[in-house]
Amino acid sequence: KxxxxxxxxxxxxxxxxxxxxxxxxxxxxxxxxxxxxxxxxxxxxxxxxxxxxxxxxxxxxxxxxxxxxxxxxxxxxxxxxxxxxxxxxxxxxxxxxxxxxxxxxxxxxxxxxxxxxxxxxxxxxxxxxxxxxxxxxxxxxxxxxxxxxxxxxxxxxxxxxxxxxxxxxxxxxxxxxxxxxxxxxxxxFCMNLGKEILVNGERMVCRDIGQKGELVCEKEGQIIEISSGEVTIRF
Ligand code: BTN
Known part of the structure:
Protein backbone atom coordinates (compact mmCIF):
# COMPACT_ATOMS: atom_id res chain seq x y z
CA LYS A 1 0.00 0.00 0.00
CA PHE A 189 -29.44 5.32 8.71
CA CYS A 190 -30.88 6.54 5.41
CA MET A 191 -32.57 9.94 5.79
CA ASN A 192 -34.58 9.69 2.58
CA LEU A 193 -36.80 6.73 3.52
CA GLY A 194 -40.46 7.61 3.86
CA LYS A 195 -39.80 11.23 2.94
CA GLU A 196 -41.12 13.33 0.14
CA ILE A 197 -38.15 14.06 -2.11
CA LEU A 198 -37.34 15.87 -5.31
CA VAL A 199 -35.55 13.78 -7.92
CA ASN A 200 -34.17 15.99 -10.67
CA GLY A 201 -37.00 18.39 -9.84
CA GLU A 202 -39.79 15.81 -9.77
CA ARG A 203 -41.68 15.30 -6.56
CA MET A 204 -42.02 11.72 -5.21
CA VAL A 205 -41.93 9.66 -2.04
CA CYS A 206 -38.96 7.46 -1.19
CA ARG A 207 -40.27 4.00 -0.32
CA ASP A 208 -37.23 1.75 -0.22
CA ILE A 209 -33.57 1.15 -1.03
CA GLY A 210 -33.21 -1.74 -3.47
CA GLN A 211 -30.84 -4.73 -3.39
CA LYS A 212 -28.29 -2.89 -5.51
CA GLY A 213 -28.68 0.37 -3.62
CA GLU A 214 -31.12 2.02 -5.99
CA LEU A 215 -33.69 4.47 -4.68
CA VAL A 216 -37.21 3.07 -4.96
CA CYS A 217 -39.76 5.87 -5.21
CA GLU A 218 -43.47 6.24 -5.63
CA LYS A 219 -45.01 8.85 -7.85
CA GLU A 220 -48.74 9.01 -8.38
CA GLY A 221 -49.11 5.32 -7.52
CA GLN A 222 -46.27 4.27 -9.82
CA ILE A 223 -42.99 2.80 -8.60
CA ILE A 224 -39.87 4.34 -10.08
CA GLU A 225 -36.31 3.14 -9.52
CA ILE A 226 -33.55 5.71 -9.52
CA SER A 227 -29.88 4.88 -9.74
CA SER A 228 -28.35 8.35 -10.02
CA GLY A 229 -29.20 12.00 -10.02
CA GLU A 230 -29.90 14.95 -7.84
CA VAL A 231 -32.09 14.19 -4.85
CA THR A 232 -33.42 16.80 -2.45
CA ILE A 233 -35.30 15.97 0.71
CA ARG A 234 -38.30 18.17 1.46
CA PHE A 235 -38.66 18.66 5.17
C1 BTN B 1 -20.02 15.49 -3.46
O1 BTN B 1 -20.65 15.42 -2.41
O2 BTN B 1 -20.44 16.13 -4.42
C2 BTN B 1 -18.71 14.74 -3.56
C3 BTN B 1 -17.57 15.51 -2.98
C4 BTN B 1 -16.25 14.79 -3.05
C5 BTN B 1 -15.10 15.62 -2.55
C6 BTN B 1 -13.82 14.85 -2.48
S1 BTN B 1 -12.53 15.73 -1.66
C7 BTN B 1 -11.33 14.58 -2.19
C8 BTN B 1 -11.71 14.18 -3.61
N1 BTN B 1 -11.10 15.06 -4.59
C9 BTN B 1 -12.01 15.80 -5.24
O3 BTN B 1 -11.75 16.65 -6.09
N2 BTN B 1 -13.24 15.49 -4.80
C10 BTN B 1 -13.22 14.44 -3.82
Whole structure:
Protein backbone atom coordinates (compact mmCIF):
# COMPACT_ATOMS: atom_id res chain seq x y z
CA LYS A 1 0.00 0.00 0.00
CA UNK A 2 1.14 3.47 -0.73
CA UNK A 3 0.33 6.71 1.03
CA UNK A 4 0.95 10.04 -0.69
CA UNK A 5 0.70 13.26 1.26
CA UNK A 6 0.36 16.52 -0.66
CA UNK A 7 0.31 19.98 0.86
CA UNK A 8 -1.73 21.32 -2.00
CA UNK A 9 -3.18 19.90 -5.20
CA UNK A 10 -5.93 20.85 -7.64
CA UNK A 11 -7.97 17.74 -6.79
CA UNK A 12 -6.85 14.44 -5.28
CA UNK A 13 -9.16 12.59 -7.68
CA UNK A 14 -7.54 14.32 -10.66
CA UNK A 15 -4.08 13.59 -9.24
CA UNK A 16 -4.86 9.87 -8.97
CA UNK A 17 -6.40 9.84 -12.44
CA UNK A 18 -3.30 11.42 -13.95
CA UNK A 19 -0.85 9.16 -12.14
CA UNK A 20 -2.77 5.92 -11.91
CA UNK A 21 -0.47 3.97 -14.20
CA UNK A 22 2.40 4.35 -11.73
CA UNK A 23 0.35 3.91 -8.59
CA UNK A 24 -0.30 0.50 -7.04
CA UNK A 25 -3.70 -0.83 -6.06
CA UNK A 26 -5.03 0.69 -2.82
CA UNK A 27 -2.92 3.86 -3.02
CA UNK A 28 -4.26 6.64 -0.84
CA UNK A 29 -3.65 10.26 -1.80
CA UNK A 30 -4.30 12.90 0.83
CA UNK A 31 -4.15 16.66 0.40
CA UNK A 32 -4.16 19.33 3.06
CA UNK A 33 -5.58 21.84 0.57
CA UNK A 34 -7.47 21.43 -2.68
CA UNK A 35 -7.54 24.36 -5.07
CA UNK A 36 -10.18 22.81 -7.33
CA UNK A 37 -11.94 20.11 -5.38
CA UNK A 38 -14.64 18.47 -7.45
CA UNK A 39 -18.07 17.31 -6.32
CA UNK A 40 -20.74 15.14 -7.89
CA UNK A 41 -22.79 16.43 -10.83
CA UNK A 42 -19.91 18.73 -11.91
CA UNK A 43 -20.14 20.78 -8.76
CA UNK A 44 -17.29 22.28 -6.78
CA UNK A 45 -16.14 20.91 -3.43
CA UNK A 46 -15.45 23.94 -1.27
CA UNK A 47 -12.10 23.57 0.47
CA UNK A 48 -12.49 23.82 4.23
CA UNK A 49 -9.48 24.06 6.52
CA UNK A 50 -8.52 21.15 8.78
CA UNK A 51 -10.60 18.64 6.86
CA UNK A 52 -9.98 15.33 5.15
CA UNK A 53 -9.63 15.34 1.39
CA UNK A 54 -8.44 12.04 0.06
CA UNK A 55 -8.75 9.61 -2.83
CA UNK A 56 -8.31 5.87 -2.85
CA UNK A 57 -7.32 4.04 -6.02
CA UNK A 58 -8.77 0.58 -6.51
CA UNK A 59 -7.62 -1.47 -9.47
CA UNK A 60 -10.22 -4.13 -10.05
CA UNK A 61 -11.09 -6.66 -12.69
CA UNK A 62 -13.23 -5.10 -15.39
CA UNK A 63 -15.79 -7.82 -14.83
CA UNK A 64 -16.53 -6.32 -11.45
CA UNK A 65 -17.06 -2.80 -12.65
CA UNK A 66 -20.82 -3.00 -12.32
CA UNK A 67 -20.16 -2.79 -8.61
CA UNK A 68 -19.05 0.83 -8.79
CA UNK A 69 -22.37 2.38 -7.74
CA UNK A 70 -22.86 0.03 -4.79
CA UNK A 71 -19.18 0.52 -3.90
CA UNK A 72 -19.77 4.22 -3.37
CA UNK A 73 -22.76 3.48 -1.17
CA UNK A 74 -20.68 0.95 0.72
CA UNK A 75 -17.97 3.58 1.32
CA UNK A 76 -20.54 6.01 2.70
CA UNK A 77 -21.91 3.32 4.98
CA UNK A 78 -18.42 2.53 6.30
CA UNK A 79 -17.71 6.20 7.05
CA UNK A 80 -21.10 6.60 8.72
CA UNK A 81 -20.40 3.53 10.85
CA UNK A 82 -17.02 4.87 12.01
CA UNK A 83 -18.50 8.27 12.84
CA UNK A 84 -21.25 6.59 14.85
CA UNK A 85 -18.64 4.59 16.75
CA UNK A 86 -17.18 7.98 17.71
CA UNK A 87 -20.60 8.95 19.07
CA UNK A 88 -21.53 11.22 16.16
CA UNK A 89 -25.25 11.09 15.32
CA UNK A 90 -24.73 11.01 11.56
CA UNK A 91 -27.08 9.87 8.80
CA UNK A 92 -26.73 8.93 5.15
CA UNK A 93 -28.48 10.88 2.46
CA UNK A 94 -28.82 8.80 -0.68
CA UNK A 95 -26.68 8.07 -2.44
CA UNK A 96 -23.60 8.78 -0.38
CA UNK A 97 -23.67 12.05 1.44
CA UNK A 98 -23.30 12.05 5.20
CA UNK A 99 -25.30 14.51 7.23
CA UNK A 100 -25.17 15.73 10.79
CA UNK A 101 -27.93 17.87 12.28
CA UNK A 102 -29.48 18.33 8.84
CA UNK A 103 -26.31 19.58 7.15
CA UNK A 104 -23.72 17.85 5.01
CA UNK A 105 -20.39 16.86 6.56
CA UNK A 106 -19.11 14.36 3.99
CA UNK A 107 -19.35 13.79 0.25
CA UNK A 108 -18.00 11.03 -1.95
CA UNK A 109 -17.11 11.25 -5.64
CA UNK A 110 -16.33 7.94 -7.30
CA UNK A 111 -14.90 7.95 -10.77
CA UNK A 112 -14.14 5.23 -13.23
CA UNK A 113 -10.93 5.71 -15.00
CA UNK A 114 -9.39 3.84 -17.86
CA UNK A 115 -8.30 0.30 -18.30
CA UNK A 116 -4.85 -1.22 -18.07
CA UNK A 117 -4.33 -4.88 -18.96
CA UNK A 118 -7.85 -6.01 -18.13
CA UNK A 119 -8.05 -3.99 -14.97
CA UNK A 120 -10.16 -0.91 -14.49
CA UNK A 121 -9.53 1.82 -11.98
CA UNK A 122 -12.02 3.16 -9.56
CA UNK A 123 -11.10 6.36 -7.78
CA UNK A 124 -13.03 6.93 -4.58
CA UNK A 125 -12.74 10.56 -3.50
CA UNK A 126 -13.78 11.38 0.03
CA UNK A 127 -14.21 14.83 1.51
CA UNK A 128 -15.00 15.15 5.22
CA UNK A 129 -15.46 18.44 7.02
CA UNK A 130 -13.69 17.70 10.27
CA UNK A 131 -12.22 20.51 12.37
CA UNK A 132 -13.19 23.62 10.41
CA UNK A 133 -14.55 26.32 12.70
CA UNK A 134 -15.68 28.77 10.07
CA UNK A 135 -18.00 27.56 7.39
CA UNK A 136 -18.00 29.97 4.41
CA UNK A 137 -21.24 31.90 3.91
CA UNK A 138 -21.89 30.41 0.48
CA UNK A 139 -22.37 26.92 1.97
CA UNK A 140 -23.20 27.49 5.59
CA UNK A 141 -26.93 26.78 5.20
CA UNK A 142 -26.25 23.35 3.72
CA UNK A 143 -22.88 22.26 5.09
CA UNK A 144 -21.17 22.00 8.43
CA UNK A 145 -18.21 20.29 10.11
CA UNK A 146 -17.86 17.79 12.94
CA UNK A 147 -16.21 20.48 15.05
CA UNK A 148 -18.86 23.09 14.36
CA UNK A 149 -21.61 20.69 15.49
CA UNK A 150 -19.95 18.96 18.42
CA UNK A 151 -17.42 21.58 19.67
CA UNK A 152 -14.93 18.70 19.72
CA UNK A 153 -11.67 18.32 17.84
CA UNK A 154 -11.25 15.07 15.96
CA UNK A 155 -7.92 13.38 15.32
CA UNK A 156 -7.86 13.30 11.53
CA UNK A 157 -5.13 10.67 11.27
CA UNK A 158 -7.05 8.33 13.53
CA UNK A 159 -10.24 8.96 11.60
CA UNK A 160 -8.56 8.06 8.30
CA UNK A 161 -7.00 4.92 9.82
CA UNK A 162 -10.31 3.82 11.33
CA UNK A 163 -12.12 4.36 8.02
CA UNK A 164 -9.50 2.37 6.10
CA UNK A 165 -9.51 -0.44 8.65
CA UNK A 166 -13.28 -0.72 8.54
CA UNK A 167 -13.22 -0.57 4.74
CA UNK A 168 -10.65 -3.39 4.59
CA UNK A 169 -12.49 -5.48 7.15
CA UNK A 170 -15.82 -5.28 5.31
CA UNK A 171 -14.61 -5.26 1.72
CA UNK A 172 -14.45 -9.08 1.40
CA UNK A 173 -18.13 -9.33 2.37
CA UNK A 174 -18.96 -6.57 -0.08
CA UNK A 175 -17.11 -8.43 -2.86
CA UNK A 176 -18.78 -11.71 -1.98
CA UNK A 177 -22.36 -10.63 -1.36
CA UNK A 178 -22.59 -7.14 -2.85
CA UNK A 179 -24.56 -4.25 -1.44
CA UNK A 180 -27.47 -6.42 -0.29
CA UNK A 181 -25.37 -7.64 2.65
CA UNK A 182 -25.24 -4.05 3.98
CA UNK A 183 -28.70 -2.98 2.94
CA UNK A 184 -30.38 -3.23 6.34
CA UNK A 185 -27.73 -1.07 8.00
CA UNK A 186 -27.85 1.40 5.12
CA UNK A 187 -31.63 1.64 5.42
CA UNK A 188 -31.52 2.16 9.15
CA PHE A 189 -29.44 5.32 8.71
CA CYS A 190 -30.88 6.54 5.41
CA MET A 191 -32.57 9.94 5.79
CA ASN A 192 -34.58 9.69 2.58
CA LEU A 193 -36.80 6.73 3.52
CA GLY A 194 -40.46 7.61 3.86
CA LYS A 195 -39.80 11.23 2.94
CA GLU A 196 -41.12 13.33 0.14
CA ILE A 197 -38.15 14.06 -2.11
CA LEU A 198 -37.34 15.87 -5.31
CA VAL A 199 -35.55 13.78 -7.92
CA ASN A 200 -34.17 15.99 -10.67
CA GLY A 201 -37.00 18.39 -9.84
CA GLU A 202 -39.79 15.81 -9.77
CA ARG A 203 -41.68 15.30 -6.56
CA MET A 204 -42.02 11.72 -5.21
CA VAL A 205 -41.93 9.66 -2.04
CA CYS A 206 -38.96 7.46 -1.19
CA ARG A 207 -40.27 4.00 -0.32
CA ASP A 208 -37.23 1.75 -0.22
CA ILE A 209 -33.57 1.15 -1.03
CA GLY A 210 -33.21 -1.74 -3.47
CA GLN A 211 -30.84 -4.73 -3.39
CA LYS A 212 -28.29 -2.89 -5.51
CA GLY A 213 -28.68 0.37 -3.62
CA GLU A 214 -31.12 2.02 -5.99
CA LEU A 215 -33.69 4.47 -4.68
CA VAL A 216 -37.21 3.07 -4.96
CA CYS A 217 -39.76 5.87 -5.21
CA GLU A 218 -43.47 6.24 -5.63
CA LYS A 219 -45.01 8.85 -7.85
CA GLU A 220 -48.74 9.01 -8.38
CA GLY A 221 -49.11 5.32 -7.52
CA GLN A 222 -46.27 4.27 -9.82
CA ILE A 223 -42.99 2.80 -8.60
CA ILE A 224 -39.87 4.34 -10.08
CA GLU A 225 -36.31 3.14 -9.52
CA ILE A 226 -33.55 5.71 -9.52
CA SER A 227 -29.88 4.88 -9.74
CA SER A 228 -28.35 8.35 -10.02
CA GLY A 229 -29.20 12.00 -10.02
CA GLU A 230 -29.90 14.95 -7.84
CA VAL A 231 -32.09 14.19 -4.85
CA THR A 232 -33.42 16.80 -2.45
CA ILE A 233 -35.30 15.97 0.71
CA ARG A 234 -38.30 18.17 1.46
CA PHE A 235 -38.66 18.66 5.17
C1 BTN B 1 -20.02 15.49 -3.46
O1 BTN B 1 -20.65 15.42 -2.41
O2 BTN B 1 -20.44 16.13 -4.42
C2 BTN B 1 -18.71 14.74 -3.56
C3 BTN B 1 -17.57 15.51 -2.98
C4 BTN B 1 -16.25 14.79 -3.05
C5 BTN B 1 -15.10 15.62 -2.55
C6 BTN B 1 -13.82 14.85 -2.48
S1 BTN B 1 -12.53 15.73 -1.66
C7 BTN B 1 -11.33 14.58 -2.19
C8 BTN B 1 -11.71 14.18 -3.61
N1 BTN B 1 -11.10 15.06 -4.59
C9 BTN B 1 -12.01 15.80 -5.24
O3 BTN B 1 -11.75 16.65 -6.09
N2 BTN B 1 -13.24 15.49 -4.80
C10 BTN B 1 -13.22 14.44 -3.82
Missing amino acids: EFIYLDEVDSTNTYVKQNQQHLPNATLVYAERQAQGRGRLSRRWVDLEKGIKMSILLKILLLDLEKIVPLTLFTGLVINRVLREYGVNSFIKWSNDIYLNGKKICGILSELSGEVEGFGSIIIGVGINVNAENIPNEIKDIATSLKAETSQNFDRTRLIIDILKEFEKEFPSFEKYGFSHFRDEYKS
